[in-house]
Amino acid sequence: MSYIVALSGGIASGKSTIAHLFAQLGVPIIDADIIARQVVEVGTPALAQIVKHFSQEILLENGELDRSQLREIIFNNDHERLWLNNLLHPIIAQETQKQFAQQTAPYVIWVVPLLIENHLQADRVLMIDVSVALQLKRLINRDGINESLAKRMIASQASLSERLAFADDIIINDGDLASLTVQVDCLHKQYLHNLKVKKL
Ligand SMILES: Nc1ncnc2c1ncn2[C@@H]1O[C@H](COP(=O)(O)OP(=O)(O)O)[C@@H](O)[C@H]1O
Ligand SMILES: [Mg+2]
Numbered sequence: 001m002s003y004i005v006a007l008s009g010g011i012a013s014g015k016s017t018i019a020h021l022f023a024q025l026g027v028p029i030i031d032a033d034i035i036a037r038q039v040v041e042v043g044t045p046a047l048a049q050i051v052k053h054f055s056q057e058i059l060l061e062n063g064e065l066d067r068s069q070l071r072e073i074i075f076n077n078d079h080e081r082l083w084l085n086n087l088l089h090p091i092i093a094q095e096t097q098k099q100f101a102q103q104t105a106p107y108v109i110w111v112v113p114l115l116i117e118n119h120l121q122a123d124r125v126l127m128i129d130v131s132v133a134l135q136l137k138r139l140i141n142r143d144g145i146n147e148s149l150a151k152r153m154i155a156s157q158a159s160l161s162e163r164l165a166f167a168d169d170i171i172i173n174d175g176d177l178a179s180l181t182v183q184v185d186c187l188h189k190q191y192l193h194n195l196k197v198k199k200l
Contacts, residue, residue: 001100001101001103001108002028002100002103002105002107002108002131003032003106003107003108003123003124003191003195004100004107004108004110004119004123005107005108005109005110005121005122005123005124005125005126005191005194006085006112006115006120006122006124006125006126007022007109007111007112007126008111008112008113008114008115008116008125008126008127008128008163009113009127009128009129009130009173010113010128010134010135010158010160010163011113011139011153011154011157011159012135012139012142012143012198013128013130013135013173014128014130014138014171014173015111015113015128016111016169017177017180018173018180019031019109019111019130019172020171021180021184022033022109022183022184023109023187024094025184025188026105027105027107027108027188028103028105028107028108028109028142029108029109029111030096030099030103030108030111031107031111032092032096032110032111032112032113032114033111033113035092035095035096035099036088036092037067039063039088039091039092039095040065040189042063042064043055045091046087046091047065048121050065050070050084050087051106053083054070054073057068057069061070065117073153075156078180082095085118096110106175106191106192106195107191107192107195109126110122113157114157115166116158116162116163116166117157117158118133124132124169124191125166125168125169126167126168126169126170126171127163127166127167127170127171128167128170128171129160129164129170129171129172129173129174129175130160130172130173130174131174132154132160134173134174135154135193136150136151136154138141139153139154146147159179166179169187169190170183171183171187
């Protein structure tokens, strides 16, 4: 099993962008968002539970989960959010461990947005530091949402200072893509070197 480096940061902090740079260096990527989608695909036990709880209305016409409707419900209702978390948490954890166990590379990047919020653990934590103003701007641009919703989404997550308290390493994403590439190359070399001499 590989060494697990958790890559985390707030919404639109640059997780996917940075994961892509690690992938270009040949590092396997395990994406918590993809796992979260896999466990509620059509035919899964989790989707059956969700339909039982929210009714068929929670499905799209093609039988898939209506994720935007579900997101809307849980953003506005703590009780429903808890219910959903309690259902999905153990299922996602089990699938994640399964995918970790299949890895053979020296290390893998586990992209995990809610590392802090969900009290998850990894061998090492790589956190993205981005100014809230830039994060907000990138979120609005990327998702085409209004400022008030974007602010609420950011506020619902752990704050930057809470995140950084858990960091072993930090990537600063206040610059351009070239700056990100330099930082990723540097961390990649450091991880491989440290694993070779067992300093991690
Ligand atoms: N250094 C950067 N320079 C310019 N745009 C960036 C940079 N980092 C991220 N972005 C853009 O900001 C948005 C959010 O980045 P993304 O990687 O999707 O964040 P996350 O996966 O953390 O939600 C995307 O549109 C992305 O292209
Ligand atoms: Mg992303």
